[in-house]
Amino acid sequence: MSSFLDxxxxxxxxxxxxxxxxxxxxxxxxxxxxxxxxRGNIFIARLDELLTQAGAIxxxxxxxxxxxxxxxxxxQQIATECDVVIEALAD
Amino acid sequence: MRHYVLVxxxxxxxxxMIQPVxxxxxxxxxxxxxxxxxxxxxxxxxxxxxIEDDRxxxxxxxxxxxxxxxxxxxxxxQESERLEGWDRSAWxxxxxxxxxxxxxxxxxxCGSKSQDPGMAEKLAxxxxxxxxxxxxxxxxxxxxxxxxxxxxGWSDGLPLVPPTEIRVVRMxxxxxxxxxxxxxxxxxxxxxxxxxxxxINAVMAGCKPEYLPVVIAAVEAALMDEFCMHGLLATTYxxxxxxxxxxxxxxxxxxNSRGNALGQGNRANATIGRALQLVIRNVGxxxxxxxxxxxxxxxxxxxxxxxxxxxxxxWESYAEERGFSREVSTVSLFxxxxxxxxxxxxxxxxxxLSRSFAAGLRVVSHPKMAMAADxxxxxxxxxxxVFRDAGWSKARxxxxxxxxxxxxxxxxxxxxGGISEGLPEKFKDQMLPKFREGGxxxxxxxxxxxxxxxxxxxxxxxGKIGSVPVTREIL
Numbered sequence: 202m203s204s205f206l207d208x209x210x211x212x213x214x215x216x217x218x219x220x221x222x223x224x225x226x227x228x229x230x231x232x233x234x235x236x237x238x239x240r241g242n243i244f245i246a247r248l249d250e251l252l253t254q255a256g257a258i259x260x261x262x263x264x265x266x267x268x269x270x271x272x273x274x275x276x277q278q279i280a281t282e283c284d285v286v287i288e289a290l291a292d
Numbered sequence: 293m294r295h296y297v298l299v300x301x302x303x304x305x306x307x308x309m310i311q312p313v314x315x316x317x318x319x320x321x322x323x324x325x326x327x328x329x330x331x332x333x334x335x336x337x338x339x340x341x342x343i344e345d346d347r348x349x350x351x352x353x354x355x356x357x358x359x360x361x362x363x364x365x366x367x368x369x370q371e372s373e374r375l376e377g378w379d380r381s382a383w384x385x386x387x388x389x390x391x392x393x394x395x396x397x398x399x400x401x402c403g404s405k406s407q408d409p410g411m412a413e414k415l416a417x418x419x420x421x422x423x424x425x426x427x428x429x430x431x432x433x434x435x436x437x438x439x440x441x442x443x444x445g446w447s448d449g450l451p452l453v454p455p456t457e458i459r460v461v462r463m464x465x466x467x468x469x470x471x472x473x474x475x476x477x478x479x480x481x482x483x484x485x486x487x488x489x490x491x492i493n494a495v496m497a498g499c500k501p502e503y504l505p506v507v508i509a510a511v512e513a514a515l516m517d518e519f520c521m522h523g524l525l526a527t528t529y530x531x532x533x534x535x536x537x538x539x540x541x542x543x544x545x546x547x548n549s550r551g552n553a554l555g556q557g558n559r560a561n562a563t564i565g566r567a568l569q570l571v572i573r574n575v576g577x578x579x580x581x582x583x584x585x586x587x588x589x590x591x592x593x594x595x596x597x598x599x600x601x602x603x604x605x606x607w608e609s610y611a612e613e614r615g616f617s618r619e620v621s622t623v624s625l626f627x628x629x630x631x632x633x634x635x636x637x638x639x640x641x642x643x644x645l646s647r648s649f650a651a652g653l654r655v656v657s658h659p660k661m662a663m664a665a666d667x668x669x670x671x672x673x674x675x676x677x678v679f680r681d682a683g684w685s686k687a688r689x690x691x692x693x694x695x696x697x698x699x700x701x702x703x704x705x706x707x708x709g710g711i712s713e714g715l716p717e718k719f720k721d722q723m724l725p726k727f728r729e730g731g732x733x734x735x736x737x738x739x740x741x742x743x744x745x746x747x748x749x750x751x752x753x754x755g756k757i758g759s760v761p762v763t764r765e766i767l
Contacts, residue, residue: 206426210483268523
């Protein structure tokens with residue numbers, strides 16, 4: 202038997218169970234994260250309209266640029282202020 | 293307290309010649325003998341004297357033996373002198389005794405078995421202090437080694453050189469940096485990347501050890517924040533990293549800057565660019581269909597690496613423009629699409645040829661886009677000659693192109709020309725440059741025949757919004 206050296210970051214595969222699906226959005230803080238791509242605002246505005254009608258409390262956030270991952274502070278803010286989050290890509 | 297160590301092999305004529313010397317030393321001194329090929333050699337040693345069997349070469353490796361015979365003299369356990377081959381006066385001085393006058397005054401030795409081809413790496417793996425930390429992936433006896441690499445998802449689609457320990461140790465000899473030295477976190481997983489991981493991927497890409505410093509510098513450049521490797525990988529756009537190498541190292545390792553410089557056929561060009569892509573794939577976890585969301589990609593995402601032809605050019609190099617001296621070797625990265633040719637076989641004046649270039653550059657990304665994508669203009673020798681003969685500097689050509697690429701906003705706004713794509717209406721009455729300041733760069737490369745140059749367009753998110761070209765010295 203021969204062996205190779207692992208070229209990867211050796212991140213152990215981790216199986217994670219998704220959180221239980223929400224029965225309803227009534228009274229929940231729903232975050233909308235606009236990643237700052239063109240027309241993302243149009244998509245989010247429509248979702249806001251629909252989910253507000255469904256009883257959700259909308260909260261809006263935006264990444265400074267779509268080319269980079271969200272700043273840690275923004276992720277922490279969303280995690281502390283929201284019950285669920287919708288991240289909106291568009292073009 | 294003085295003692296001696298002698299390392300020999302029977303296969304060496306000089307070692308056989310000095311057998312009487314070994315016998316004399318065994319009788320008169322504190323003396324150890326290591327034999328690399330026959331534990332009964334040398335013969336005629338005093339009864340009871342034990343020759344130490346070094347057929348596994350552990351001691352030869354430890355003692356860093358390059359030549360046999362080697363005589364090492366120790367005083368109080370510290371090496372005080374080392375003699376390689378036979379030099380009678382030196383041996384007599386070090387051993388403080390006279391040897392047979394029938395021996396010649398001088399005779400060179402032979403290579404140590406620890407220096408046989410491929411042996412140094414094997415011994416480094418077996419006995420070396422360089423402890424590689426990567427997880428070992430066992431390959432079953434019946435498994436094809438190349439297929440095993442595919443099966444584990446390491447390949448960019450082309451066959452890989454299997455990253456065995458010996459190959460990785462050999463690769464690491466290309467750098468003075470420690471294997472566990474970290475260069476940064478590779479996106480998109482932001483996984484820590486060591487020199488060892490770069491070396492493993494460089495092996496798989498087909499690099500020679502002498503390319504490793506270039507690959508390391510390329511990875512470090514890719515991790516510079518302003519290059520924005522994460523966004524470049526994740527984008528739906530075409531782009532991937534283009535690697536431009538400047539300086540004497542590009543010539544020393546045989547990179548191609550001339551005919552077919554942007555094409556296939558040169559090992560260094562091909563494998564350095566590929567190694568960078570494999571690091572992003574395997575260490576960073578960036579894969580098509582995963583975080584890499586490119587709609588079409590481009591062939592340069594397998595590998596895109598070339599050298600600038602500095603010695604043939606009348607202009608300062610790209611690296612010099614970036615503040616590096618000609619004696620320094622650098623790697624520059626650019627978020628690049630593919631290659632768009634510019635054909636102009638009739639222009640013989642710089643005014644005419646620069647207009648051809650401007651017309652070609654006008655369509656980068658889209659004829660109605662401005663200050664979006666950067667571009668590199670790769671000028672071939674025959675085109676450069678037109679500017680050289682007219683005494684145009686690179687700066688003058690850039691200034692001319694800047695002027696030629698001022699576009700009325702009315703041609704660029706949404707709806708102009710019956711095309712919905714375009715800039716907002718507010719730019720209607722302005723003149724807009726095609727490229728942001730510093731967004732158009734010029735390098736010289738290519739073969740001696742052919743009135744062709746090339747545009748390498750950049751990512752639509754060039755500049756501070758996304759990626760700016762970066763340069764790093766190769767150390």
